[in-house]
Amino acid sequence: xxxGNNAAEQVLRSSGVDVRKCMRCGKCTATCPxxxxxxxxxxxxxxxxxxxxxxxxxxxxxxxxxxxxxxxxERCPRGVEPAKLVEAVRLAVIRKQGMNHLATDAIPxxxxxxxxxxxxxxxxxxxxx
Amino acid sequence: xxxxxxxxxxCGTNIAGTVDVVAVAKALGQEPGVVxxxxxxxxxxxxxxxxMRAAIREHKxxxxxxxxxSPRMHEATFRKAAALEGVNPYMVEIANIRExxxxxxxxxxxxxxxxxILGRAAIAKVHLNAPLQAGExxxxxxxxxxxxxxxxxxxxxxxxxxxxxxxxxxxxPTIGGxxxxxxxxxxxxxCAACILTxxxxxxxQNEKINIFAYSELESVKGYIGNxxxxxxxxxxxxxxxxxxxxxxxxxxxxxxxxxxEFNMGxxxxxxxYIPFAQxxxxxxxxDANYCTMMKTGKCGICSKVCGTGAIDYTQxxxxxEREYGAIVxxxxxxxxxxxxxxxxxxxxxxxxxxxLELERLMNAAGPTNGTLLRPSDKTHPHTxxxxxxxxxxxxxxxxxxxxxxxxxxxxxxxxxAMLIREKYPDTDVYVFYIDVRTPGKNFDEFYRRAVEQYGVxxxxxxxxKVVEQNGKLHVQASDLLANEQLHIDADLxxxxxxxxxxxxxxxxxxxxxxxxDTNDFFTEAHPKxxxxxxxxxxxxxxxxxxGPKDIPETVxxxxxxxxxxxxxxxxxxxxxxxxxAHSDELLCNGCSSCEKVCPYGAISYSDKEFRGPNRTxxxxxxxxxxxAVCQGCGACTVACPSGAMDLKGFSNKQIMAEVDAIxx
Numbered sequence: 022x023x024x025g026n027n028a029a030e031q032v033l034r035s036s037g038v039d040v041r042k043c044m045r046c047g048k049c050t051a052t053c054p055x056x057x058x059x060x061x062x063x064x065x066x067x068x069x070x071x072x073x074x075x076x077x078x079x080x081x082x083x084x085x086x087x088x089x090x091x092x093x094x095e096r097c098p099r100g101v102e103p104a105k106l107v108e109a110v111r112l113a114v115i116r117k118q119g120m121n122h123l124a125t126d127a128i129p130x131x132x133x134x135x136x137x138x139x140x141x142x143x144x145x146x147x148x149x150x
Numbered sequence: 151x152x153x154x155x156x157x158x159x160x161c162g163t164n165i166a167g168t169v170d171v172v173a174v175a176k177a178l179g180q181e182p183g184v185v186x187x188x189x190x191x192x193x194x195x196x197x198x199x200x201x202m203r204a205a206i207r208e209h210k211x212x213x214x215x216x217x218x219x220s221p222r223m224h225e226a227t228f229r230k231a232a233a234l235e236g237v238n239p240y241m242v243e244i245a246n247i248r249e250x251x252x253x254x255x256x257x258x259x260x261x262x263x264x265x266x267i268l269g270r271a272a273i274a275k276v277h278l279n280a281p282l283q284a285g286e287x288x289x290x291x292x293x294x295x296x297x298x299x300x301x302x303x304x305x306x307x308x309x310x311x312x313x314x315x316x317x318x319x320x321x322x323p324t325i326g327g328x329x330x331x332x333x334x335x336x337x338x339x340x341c342a343a344c345i346l347t348x349x350x351x352x353x354x355q356n357e358k359i360n361i362f363a364y365s366e367l368e369s370v371k372g373y374i375g376n377x378x379x380x381x382x383x384x385x386x387x388x389x390x391x392x393x394x395x396x397x398x399x400x401x402x403x404x405x406x407x408x409x410x411e412f413n414m415g416x417x418x419x420x421x422x423y424i425p426f427a428q429x430x431x432x433x434x435x436x437d438a439n440y441c442t443m444m445k446t447g448k449c450g451i452c453s454k455v456c457g458t459g460a461i462d463y464t465q466x467x468x469x470x471e472r473e474y475g476a477i478v479x480x481x482x483x484x485x486x487x488x489x490x491x492x493x494x495x496x497x498x499x500x501x502x503x504x505x506l507e508l509e510r511l512m513n514a515a516g517p518t519n520g521t522l523l524r525p526s527d528k529t530h531p532h533t534x535x536x537x538x539x540x541x542x543x544x545x546x547x548x549x550x551x552x553x554x555x556x557x558x559x560x561x562x563x564x565x566x567a568m569l570i571r572e573k574y575p576d577t578d579v580y581v582f583y584i585d586v587r588t589p590g591k592n593f594d595e596f597y598r599r600a601v602e603q604y605g606v607x608x609x610x611x612x613x614x615k616v617v618e619q620n621g622k623l624h625v626q627a628s629d630l631l632a633n634e635q636l637h638i639d640a641d642l643x644x645x646x647x648x649x650x651x652x653x654x655x656x657x658x659x660x661x662x663x664x665x666x667d668t669n670d671f672f673t674e675a676h677p678k679x680x681x682x683x684x685x686x687x688x689x690x691x692x693x694x695x696x697g698p699k700d701i702p703e704t705v706x707x708x709x710x711x712x713x714x715x716x717x718x719x720x721x722x723x724x725x726x727x728x729x730x731a732h733s734d735e736l737l738c739n740g741c742s743s744c745e746k747v748c749p750y751g752a753i754s755y756s757d758k759e760f761r762g763p764n765r766t767x768x769x770x771x772x773x774x775x776x777x778a779v780c781q782g783c784g785a786c787t788v789a790c791p792s793g794a795m796d797l798k799g800f801s802n803k804q805i806m807a808e809v810d811a812i813x814x
Contacts, residue, residue, distance in 0.1 A: 042545060046584040051614030051628035053494070056635040064630060096614065100545035133278060 028075035036109035040071040042099045049093035049103045058086040063093040063103035070106050084111040089147050123148035152277055155186040155211040156212055157202055159193035159218035160507045161248055168252035170262040183277055186210050196226045199231040206235040213241045213276035217269050219248040220250045239279030240799055245272040265378050267812055274811035278804045282728035287778045289375040290475040291719050296367055300326020301693025302480035303353050308712030310358035314719045317360045319367055319381055319454050324429035325350055327482055335511040335701055336565045337596035350430040363431055369470060370661050371751055373781055374688025376725045377474040385465040387436035392460035395432030399452035400424055408440045414507045417517035424450045426515060476715045478691040479672055485647040486541045490550045494645055495616040500525040502616060502643045508566055524642055531641030535615045536563050536581040540649035552648045557698035559646035560587045564600040571604040580607045582627055616643050649698055663749055664689045671697050682711040691715050729799035730780035733773040736793035740771035744786035744795050752779035
């Protein structure tokens with residue numbers, strides 16, 4: 022079994038997403054507010070995970086550009102949840118390298134009074150283990 | 151002691167591929183009472199039946215067990231074969247070793263064992279079987295059609311054509327249904343009203359057809375051939391026999407602010423109204439929720455202007471009772487409510503419309519007299535975006551949508567796009583699709599014409615959101631083939647909303663004891679071979695109440711449905727099912743449990759004299775069953791606490807014997 026397939030299985034397992042439910046409607050990508058920032062778009066995540074192309078996704082800045090707003094999850098008529106795949110690929114990368122993209126120590130410097138608590142929680146969720 | 155023959159069917163490899171049929175025949179041959187046991191490739195074939203008949207003759211069989219497919223398939227075949235040899239058809243039992251064994255098991259040893267067990271159970275039952283004689287019941291030669299859309303109209307016309315009486319019950323003031331609201335029809339683009347209204351008139355003029363418009367079915371009792379229905383004729387507050395449909399009342403009524411449901415609420419009507427010019431019956435109706443006279447007692451203008459004195463503010467609902475031999479369900483559909491899709495801004499902008507609303511906006515008899523104008527500012531839209539599959543093809547866990555394809559949207563959207571490009575060539579039309587589904591005669595050609603000849607922009611992708619900005623509708627969408635996100639400033643957005651069965655379908659299904667699926671579509675007796683019959687005898691299905699379909703398909707199905715109804719009405723008598731309940735009066739304790747659970751009203755109670763000890767007489771209240779009304783559902787036998795109620799052909803003893811045989 023190729024490395025890609027193992028990685029794909031890990032992503033599928035940790036995300037709990039059933040990529041076979043996708044009917045290729047593209048509503049996720051139509052909804053995505055970070056479309057212009059992303060190299061691979063939500064519908065591509067679904068398709069590429071299904072094809073086992075985890076390496077390409079893992080190497081792409083897309084996994085950090087995703088806002089984790091979950092609009093694609095909310096709007097998907099098939100319950101596919103693309104953002105959970107983005108998150109799962111990101112987690113796989115963070116775990117493999119053993120380093121977070123956001124160290125807890127670095128947080129105080131980033132704080133500003135206007136920032137909602139939720140943003141901090143989201144950032145930790147998004148960039149660290 | 152019965153002399154039982156066992157016949158094990160291979161069903162080609164359907165059964166023999168998973169079940170060792172030779173071993174089954176051999177094992178069942180050892181059972182007590184079995185004097186003959188064999189297997190054959192196709193028991194249902196002519197030669198299979200000959201084999202069975204020869205065995206009945208040769209071995210003087212009194213009972214038959216066939217191990218084969220579901221009794222729904224060939225029980226009747228084998229019963230007939232047995233009857234031809236003088237064996238009572240109710241001495242034949244089927245052990246279903248196809249659907250219940252070979253199709254659901256993989257392991258041959260396991261499957262064979264189960265087949266033997268099911269065979270044993272059937273043998274145990276046959277030991278206790280008694281010959282039953284089927285009775286007869288008369289047929290009321292009149293049909294009831296529920297719903298007066300194109301499906302109901304066509305079914306009624308065809309039944310009437312065969313010479314039988316038909317009543318159409320329609321809940322709105324006119325027949326015509328959804329088709330009356332449509333502008334043009336695909337793929338030939340003929341005007342819906344031009345082809346529908348002649349049929350409406352035919353129905354109205356046909357002596358055999360009674361139209362009960364503005365009426366609802368209140369209750370139904372009985373069974374095939376002998377239904378009794380109560381129909382509520384809602385008060386129109388207008389005497390149908392006097393009103394000439396001149397319409398002067400609808401012009402003079404001062405209450406002008408009533409949302410016009412025929413135009414999907416896009417304009418207003420009066421409190422007294424005739425839904426549209428070609429309404430049948432062409433009679434005015436007073437909407438009591440808005441009529442000033444009805445609400446405050448002051449006004450009465452319609453009554454004053456009416457030349458025939460047809461207005462009657464004191465009119466009351468009346469309930470009539472009619473008898474029918476067969477009932478046709480033709481309750482149709484409605485589009486789902488688009489307001490749950492707030493990402494498309496349906497509730498935020500009047501310029502986001504549903505496809506049925508667009509039909510009215512393009513219809514010459516619609517609120518804009520057929521000129522396509524934006525509802526918000528009545529200007530001509532230059533960029534129009536169509537969104538396909540709104541609420542169709544959703545995951546079963548999706549709360550807003552339906553899991554099925556609504557089937558008609560691809561074609562009517564192609565029609566809308568084409569008509570708009572034809573009439574307003576300066577308009578840009580975009581259609582966002584997931585798949586374009588056009589199976590049907592001349593359907594794909596029609597869609598291709600929209601693309602190639604009329605230059606409609608078909609884009610593989612979906613709309614993510616629609617936001618109103620400065621009088622424009624900002625549409626954000628995906629183009630999957632180009633891997634792009636598109637931003638279009640549109641003037642009008644049209645949502646192809648999913649269709650769902652009419653809300654009345656569920657309660658009607660309960661009233662008729664006709665089964666439905668999880669989406670409230672009526673279930674057919676067999677998805678391929680009995681598509682227009684409900685599993686409930688005497689109930690037939692016409693049109694979208696059974697599943698999404700377009701007009702050509704609806705009309706074909708409506709006629710098919712009529713053919714089935716005629717098949718019932720043409721008979722003078724129907725053979726009853728002899729497997730009915732009966733009560734053992736000596737055991738009955740008069741508790742009424744059975745009477746309460748009987749869905750057919752077949753059970754009644756009466757006081758009877760019984761002999762008591764020492765030559766005394768006791769009066770006891772006991773149940774009795776009307777075998778003509780009983781449908782043999784068995785609910786009473788389960789409810790009976792004293793074991794007095796039993797079902798012929800499925801007695802408690804027989805069922806226990808089967809269970810014992812299985813558990814042995």
